[in-house]
Amino acid sequence: MINKAYSLLFLLILPFILTGQVEEVSPPDFIKTIKFKSNTTQGQLPILQLGEPLVLEFDALNANEEDFYYVIEHFNYDWTPSVLAKAEYLRGLDNQRILEYYNSFNTYQVYSHYKLQIPNIQTRAILKTGNYMISIYDDYDELMFSRKFMVYEDLVNVGVNVKRSRDVKYVAQKQSVDMTISTNSINFNNPLETINTVIIQNNNLNSSISGLRPQYTLGNRLIYKYVDESAFWGGNEYLFFENKDARAANVGVQFIDLKDIYHSYLFTNIARYDRPYTYNPDINGNFQITAIDRSDVDVEADYTMVHFSLLYEELMDKDIHVYGNFNAFAIEPLTKLYYNRESGKYEGMLRLKQGFYNYKFVALDKRTNELDEGFISGNFWQTENNYKVLVYYRDLGARYDKLIGYGEASSVNISN
CATH class of the missing domain: 2.60.40.10 (Immunoglobulins)
Incomplete structure (x- = not known):
């Protein structure tokens, strides 16, 4: 010890x-x-x-x-x-x-x-x-x-509105987040210095936007209406599968095989960046553990080897990864897909617990390690995304950042 x-x-x-x-x-x-x-x-x-x-x-x-x-x-x-x-x-x-x-x-x-x-x-x-x-x-x-x-601590009201991008160049691909912070219980001292905000899209801290300052102050209301600084790529709806019955093909699963454990082979996916947007309900990259005929899925749900495949030409300058909240949106060797020249597909597998999973394919630049989430699936302003806003306050002379407010909105109600 x-x-x-x-x-x-x-x-x-x-x-x-x-x-x-x-x-x-x-x-x-x-x-x-x-x-x-x-x-x-x-x-x-x-x-x-x-x-x-x-x-x-x-x-x-x-x-x-x-x-x-x-x-x-x-x-x-x-x-x-x-x-x-x-x-x-x-x-x-x-x-x-x-x-x-x-x-x-x-x-x-x-x-x-x-x-x-x-x-x-x-x-x-x-x-x-x-x-x-x-x-x-x-x-x-x-x-x-x-x-x-x-x-x-719920000390301020956080209003969140999702708009189409105000930049005409990206109006079809991006979504912008407007915020209003108001309170009757706190007198903000020098809000340009003491207030900090963080905007999170689909629970993914890796792509969050922070450090925005209020543009307008109306009494005790702070207003944020940025053009570019609060804009996110719209992305596309997540792909999904469910293998709550490990012994049979289910939603998104083409066929199964039993080896040391069950193997679930998903239907082959295709690129969607050049196809029209299609609404498909998802859970924004998250997952839920489910298993049929099990009273306690925590210990009775089994693990299966899930096989992913993507029909796409081989890329020399980028790696393709499976991406989702099943591993907190981490890019790691286990999520990498490898190109099979015989089948013309990117292929890979992950050991996952039975359940309902959202995922998508992303591209990682081999030279710069820059992640492009829309390279395979595209970016569309219509995509339903969840946005969370966190408001931090450090008063003059304070020793730490208090988290004083939390707001949330969905782009299902997006407006111009």
Whole structure:
């Protein structure tokens, strides 16, 4: 435990040395299906109201019943380390073992399902609003993965409206987000300096827009109506499949095969960037664990090897990846598709728990590592997207960024 204490101390000090933004760490291959549960928001991005419990769940597929420990850290609005001491934002202790776990039952893939809920006996409360990172370590002090979450207090009203792009060049491809922040309980001091906002499209922190300043102030109302700065690419509706019955083809699944575990072969997809937009209801990149004839999907849903394929010519300068919230929109070696010259398709596979999944194909530039989400699926102003707006406030002389408001809107009500 002494080595663990030194390791944690170094990890806490290191960000201050680097003075950079913290990034989430993707898990190793044997940890799957990381998900949060929240009463406030839908999807895998946890935005919690102060006092609301935090529930984190994940599966370990190595069947070792390992011990895992959690550490919680507080950050500024821009994900740089805050100066708060742990006792200021946490009542109780972290760096504690996750006590609740259950082994899978009647599945081909053996796994252990872990569940952490805060508050608990050791970690009794989160005291401050703002940005947080929860990191999971194994018994050998190795960081397994980390995930961001946010805690807010409802102190301001956040109005969110989605508009077509005001830039004529991108009017058919982009969506712009207008915001209005109003309150009767706070007198904003110098809002150009003390107010910060973050706009998140479809729960994807990787593409969020932050640092926008209010353009107009009307009394205690702050108004944001930008032309380019608050515009997102519209994208396209996500593709989807459901394999709640691992033994039979289902929505999006062409056929199945049983080897060591079940294999689900999806229908081959095609590029959509040059095709007319077609509305197709989705869950904006998220996923839901489902399994028929199972009373507890946490431990009774099985894992299947899901095979993806994309009919597209071989690209010399770009890699193609499967993209979605099943892994927090991470680009990693497991999500990469490889070109099969015999079939003329990009092909790949992922081990996923039974459920309903949204996904799409994206292109990553080999030279610049620049991600193009619309390269394969296109960008359309009509696409239904979800937008969340977070409002941070650091009063003059304050030591951290309070998260004082949260607003949400869908582009299903988009207007000119």
